[in-house]
Amino acid sequence: MNFELSSDRVTETSPLDETSLLVIILDTNPGQRILRENPHILTQCTDSVIAFANAHLMQKAQNKLAIMACHSKISEFVYPGPGKPLDIRQVDGQYEVFTLVEKTVKQNLMKVLTSETSTVYTESLLAGAIAMALCYIARILRTKTPGLKINSRILTVTGSSDSASQYMNYMNVFFTAQKQSVVIDVCALDQHLSLLQQGCDITSGLYLRIPQIQGLLQYLLWVFLPEPPVRQKLVLPPPVKVDYRAACFCHRELIDVGYVCSVCLSIFCKFSPICTTCQ
Structure with missing residues (x-):
């Protein structure tokens, strides 16, 4: 007995493709x-950031990655680097993409560090680096394949102290994100960062001050590797008061x-009859 399946009864279901875009600063x-x-x-x-980045790529073949180096005067992408990608061949059975990430990041990071000739280091331009990351994410989302859903997030790894001089820049990038x-x-990595903690709370992200630098990779894989929708089902460090x-x-x-200007909402620690921002 032969059974024929009519072609009009065959329905192909294509679920919505999802991928993750991670930008590491x-x-x-x-300094x-x-x-x-x-x-x-x-x-x-x-080395810990590279291993964490490769773990992100290993979760799904469609995952995307970008890594930035933030300095006292410049912020640059070290992966993907400018120009033509490196010609990478398989080394000791390692996946070629992992080798490409490692060699590209270390090579471009060396260029960034050697290009800095000044011995006077100011505060890190973290707010500007986050702004560049948001522009990169916006470009990726604008050129993505129709029907593809991209979950975007930014991870900042820093040992700098809080910088109140970048307060307005921080608030702009937080609400833009x-x-x-x-x-x-x-x-x-070192000190408590209240301004960046505000950004995590505003964007529903995670803030963690690691107790010891030797366990950086373990904390990255445990806390920051899972996607935000999955984190609700995991046992993560309890949130601290913002x-x-x-x-x-x-x-x-x-x-x-403090005192707040009723026109431009500028904040001052001492009373002044004339606002220095909007006059």
Whole structure:
């Protein structure tokens, strides 16, 4: 007995494709306290970030990755690097993409570090690096394949201290990320960062200050590797109380109580009859 399946009864279901775009911002400013005390920590952090990035690519073949180096004067993409990709061949059975990520990041990171000739290091331009990451994500989303859903997030790995002088820049990128549905995660290596903690809370990201630098890779894989929708089902470190203090526009310091201009909403720590921002 022969059974024939009519072609009009065959229905092909194509579920909505989903992929993840991860942009990692690595603070390479030599002015960080942990790097001043032990410069070799940068090598350990770089190796941990590369291993974490490869783990992200290993989760799904369609996952996308970008890595940035944030310095005191510039912020540049070290992966994918500018120009033609490196010609990579299989080494010791390692996946070619993993080898490409490792060699490209280390080569471009060396260029960034050697191009800095000044011995005076200012604060890291983290707000500008996040803004560049948001522009990169917007370009990827604009040129993506129709029907493809991309979950975008930014991970900042830094040992710098809080910078109240970048307060307005931080607030601009935080609310821009919230509007674009981009999650911002922060891994603090040394000091507590109240402003970046606000950004994590605004964008529904995770903030973690690791207790010891030796376990950086373990914390990255445990806390920051899972996608935001999956994190609700995992046992992660409990959220700490968010410090929502604002920075005054006059001295760029975090204050508990201040004066706010009724016209432009500028914040000052001392009373002034004329607003220095909008006059």
